[in-house]
Amino acid sequence: MATTTTAAAAAPGGFEPEPLLTPAEVATMFRVDPKTVTRWAKAGRLSSIRTLGGHRRYREMEVRELLTGR
Amino acid sequence: MATTTTAAAAAPGGFEPEPLLTPAEVATMFRVDPKTVTRWAKAGRLSSIRTLGGHRRYREMEVRELLTGR
C-alpha cells in the first residue's frame, strides 16, 4: 500500500470517506464540555452525522474552519 | 436504451455483482469501531451478507444512504 500522506481511501469504488470527529475530540479542540458541542449541534450551529446508535460525529473540515475563524 | 447500466462490473450471465464493504471500511465511514458495525448487523439495523467463513460484508449503497441521513 503506497499510503503517502493523504491516506483517506477506505472503499474500493473510488469512494472517499469523509473524516469525522467524535464529540470528545471536538470538545477538546474548543476547550469546552462535550455537552456544549452537543448543544451546538442541536441548535444547528454545527452540522452532525449520526451513528446508527444515535451518537453524533462531526465533520473535521467544518470544525477546522470554525476553529481557524472561518 | 437496452442496457442502461451506467457503469458496472461485468459478470457472466448478465448478473450484476453488488458492491460490498468490509467491516473496517464501514467503521471508517462512520468513525466507529468495527465491532460496533458488527453490533449494528446483529441488531438488524444494517443488513449483512456472510462469507462462507462467517465474516460479514455490507452493501455500499445501504451504508451510503444511512450516512447521508437517508
Added chain:
DNA sequence: TTCCAGTAGGGTAATTGGGGAG
C-alpha cells in the same frame, strides 16, 4: 502450502444522549 492483517466471539470500562436544575 505458509503468512498475517482483519474479523468474530465475549466481557468490561468509558462516552454519549437526553432531561432538567443551578
Added chain:
DNA sequence: CGTGTCCCAATTACCCTACTGG
C-alpha cells in the same frame, strides 16, 4: 443567553483468544 454539572439509560470502545480471507 450560554455554559458546566448531576442523573440515568443506551451506545460505544477496548481487552482477550481463535478463526477466516487473500
